[in-house]
Amino acid sequence: MALLPQRFAPEQCEAVTREVLAAHRGQPGALLPILHDIQDRLGAVPPELLPLIAEDLCLSRAEVHGVVSFYHDFRATPPGRQVLKLCQAEACQSMGVKALTAELESKLGLPLGETREDGSLSFEPVYCLGNCACAPSVMLNGELHGRVDAEEVLALLAEQGAQA
Amino acid sequence: MSEPIKIFVPRDATALSLGADKVAKAIVAEAAARGIEVQLVRNGSRGLFWLEPLVEVATPAGRVAYGPVKARDVAGLFDAGFHEGKAHALGHGLTEEIEYLKRQERLTFARVGITDPLSLEDYIAHDGYRGLKRALGMTPEAIVAEVTESGLRGRGGAAFPTGIKWRTVLGCQAEQKYIVCNADEGDSGTFSDRMVMEDDPYVLIEGMTIAGLAVGATRGYIYLRSEYPHAEAVLLETIARATAAGYLGDDVLGSGKAFHLELRRGAGAYICGEETALLESIEGKRGTVRPKPPLPAIEGLFGKPTVINNVISLASVPIILDKGGAYYKDYGMGRSLGTLPIQLTGNIARGGLIEKAFGITLRELLYEYGGGSVSGRPIRAVQVGGPLGAYLPESQFDTPLDYEAFAALGAVLGHGGIVVFDDTVDMADMARYAMEFCAVESCGKCTPCRIGSTRGEELLSQIIVARSEGPQPGRIELLKSLCDTMLGASLCALGGMTPYPVMSAINHFPEDFGVSQDSAEAR
Numbered sequence A: 001m002a003l004l005p006q007r008f009a010p011e012q013c014e015a016v017t018r019e020v021l022a023a024h025r026g027q028p029g030a031l032l033p034i035l036h037d038i039q040d041r042l043g044a045v046p047p048e049l050l051p052l053i054a055e056d057l058c059l060s061r062a063e064v065h066g067v068v069s070f071y072h073d074f075r076a077t078p079p080g081r082q083v084l085k086l087c088q089a090e091a092c093q094s095m096g097v098k099a100l101t102a103e104l105e106s107k108l109g110l111p112l113g114e115t116r117e118d119g120s121l122s123f124e125p126v127y128c129l130g131n132c133a134c135a136p137s138v139m140l141n142g143e144l145h146g147r148v149d150a151e152e153v154l155a156l157l158a159e160q161g162a163q164a
Numbered sequence B: 001m002s003e004p005i006k007i008f009v010p011r012d013a014t015a016l017s018l019g020a021d022k023v024a025k026a027i028v029a030e031a032a033a034r035g036i037e038v039q040l041v042r043n044g045s046r047g048l049f050w051l052e053p054l055v056e057v058a059t060p061a062g063r064v065a066y067g068p069v070k071a072r073d074v075a076g077l078f079d080a081g082f083h084e085g086k087a088h089a090l091g092h093g094l095t096e097e098i099e100y101l102k103r104q105e106r107l108t109f110a111r112v113g114i115t116d117p118l119s120l121e122d123y124i125a126h127d128g129y130r131g132l133k134r135a136l137g138m139t140p141e142a143i144v145a146e147v148t149e150s151g152l153r154g155r156g157g158a159a160f161p162t163g164i165k166w167r168t169v170l171g172c173q174a175e176q177k178y179i180v181c182n183a184d185e186g187d188s189g190t191f192s193d194r195m196v197m198e199d200d201p202y203v204l205i206e207g208m209t210i211a212g213l214a215v216g217a218t219r220g221y222i223y224l225r226s227e228y229p230h231a232e233a234v235l236l237e238t239i240a241r242a243t244a245a246g247y248l249g250d251d252v253l254g255s256g257k258a259f260h261l262e263l264r265r266g267a268g269a270y271i272c273g274e275e276t277a278l279l280e281s282i283e284g285k286r287g288t289v290r291p292k293p294p295l296p297a298i299e300g301l302f303g304k305p306t307v308i309n310n311v312i313s314l315a316s317v318p319i320i321l322d323k324g325g326a327y328y329k330d331y332g333m334g335r336s337l338g339t340l341p342i343q344l345t346g347n348i349a350r351g352g353l354i355e356k357a358f359g360i361t362l363r364e365l366l367y368e369y370g371g372g373s374v375s376g377r378p379i380r381a382v383q384v385g386g387p388l389g390a391y392l393p394e395s396q397f398d399t400p401l402d403y404e405a406f407a408a409l410g411a412v413l414g415h416g417g418i419v420v421f422d423d424t425v426d427m428a429d430m431a432r433y434a435m436e437f438c439a440v441e442s443c444g445k446c447t448p449c450r451i452g453s454t455r456g457e458e459l460l461s462q463i464i465v466a467r468s469e470g471p472q473p474g475r476i477e478l479l480k481s482l483c484d485t486m487l488g489a490s491l492c493a494l495g496g497m498t499p500y501p502v503m504s505a506i507n508h509f510p511e512d513f514g515v516s517q518d519s520a521e522a523r
């Protein structure tokens, strides 16, 4: 899976947004698909774009902001080049994900929920990846891995980092 | 050799999460190096997850299973002649004869793990689209009657009779009606929706098309959670193929009836699994819960009459139409009819998917199928029905899986997910987590849930810190009263059922809360 580019110039962001808006013209309830498309391409939904989206959909800026901030997926800034999601839900808890979280936080030098300053890695909690019979599970750059331990996660990160 | 040997390596997300792609590559490379002609099929998963990646080889006697196979095992498997079905340490004989699978009753999951999920030809060769073909010759009333006859109750959690819901929508006059598939599957311990979508997607497409014919809806939406990228890819591909082949579109199989299907991706909000919040979300709004009435059946998506059903409910429709409601109804017990895809997860030796008629007990599932905990320690608690489901202690393991039997215990079957915990679990911490989850995922519309969950989390944190100092009757009383308020005064089941895991934990495992067994009152 391609890793997300870090930053775009404002003109580029605007151009992408206009393209996305045009592609969804006339689609009923288009806001979520629009936000997803923008984030898929820019890595984030930069707040500067909200007026443009609001205007196009005849919504108030507050309404669009309300939607963007409601959903856990949408982010204002792009994530790290690698994104490691660690499931925190019950099935993974039953297999010791709390201890695994602590171990990874210390080995990665990165608290869960944060991105490294150099933008190399985001470490995020997730609540269920649907792999509950093979807990604990992680999703690394969109790929699912089951029955992991800290060593394996670090090896996967290194392998993916080398490929990037 | 004339015919290439058919070798199956699953493409289900769980199999992939355990290295199935590497195994597939190794098999192709090894076969080429040995000059053996193989045809690699990427099938779905049989749901025997402790054996994944489960590689199968087609032999004249049937498909032979090997697993769990790692890429490094592949050369050895070829050395042993696995491509001719010969014995190997990883071999399990004929797949269909493996006890775990053999003793199931697979109706909804009849094809899962057997076929190539992307192949429409394979789907049809395995009885696919027979239900739709029969439905095309029936009146809408007759289709609804067949589904009512089957006794099918919604598999998404609330267990409402599907036939009655459809009849309401059929009875509405409107220029546009909708079928919405709830594919949000947010509960921890559940993956059966995901398996259907990844491993037998056409059955869902067919079920939704039949639902459209039954109620007069020409548009359908699948609302899929964003945590399932593999399912999304499979659905997009298969919707395109079904459309190209005339199974979807303006003129379904030349019947003159239209049915269009669109996939919508959620954005990481558990509450969007609640049906009215889901509709708000498709409409492009914040996923907050709508008060009922009006029912979605009468005023649903974009204000129009809407059938909203879970993936498994809809995927059960084709076999009901094909074999008849009476056939389906023959499985099960009491008012829980048909089969339930049970998901055995967490700390369990043989986790996986088990489709059985209602009525099997938890104990049979945990020990005969599951083989006990994977840690080898005693099983102390199981949570059934997702994060809003109660925790059950060993004394309740003989409960049969039946909606009413669970309700009698103050528990729920929900989506059929079972999460197993061994004796290292801290039940006060699990209760605290239930409140935390509710606080994170609350839609914020009503006070008992929005504020109550945060207060509950604080209270449980205090109880956990202070429990070593002895009983804290004041705090426990306060927690019980808070749960009572949430239970009685929340607008939807997120706030209204979070007390289930919390109170069941206190009632059955009081010692974890610093309360002695006998001072805790039985529920």
Ligand SMILES: Cc1cc2nc3c(=O)[nH]c(=O)nc-3n(C[C@H](O)[C@H](O)[C@H](O)COP(=O)(O)O)c2cc1C
Pocket (backbone or CB within 6 Å): B153, B154, B155, B156, B157, B158, B159, B160, B162, B182, B183, B184, B185, B186, B187, B270, B271, B272, B273, B274, B275, B276, B308, B309, B310, B311, B313, B314, B492, B493, B494
């Ligand atoms: C907080 C909450 C979350 C829910 N999540 C789901 C879900 O992920 N999938 C689902 O099918 N139903 C879910 N439901 C149940 C739906 O509201 C609804 O009952 C179901 O989609 C109806 O379909 P069915 O009758 O086929 O089960 C949830 C309900 C609540 C209150």
Ligand code: SF4
Pocket (backbone or CB within 6 Å): B271, B289, B441, B442, B443, B444, B445, B446, B447, B449, B450, B490, B491, B492, B493, B494, B495, B496
């Ligand atoms: S109970 Fe919670 S999730 Fe449900 S409507 Fe109230 S605030 Fe929203």
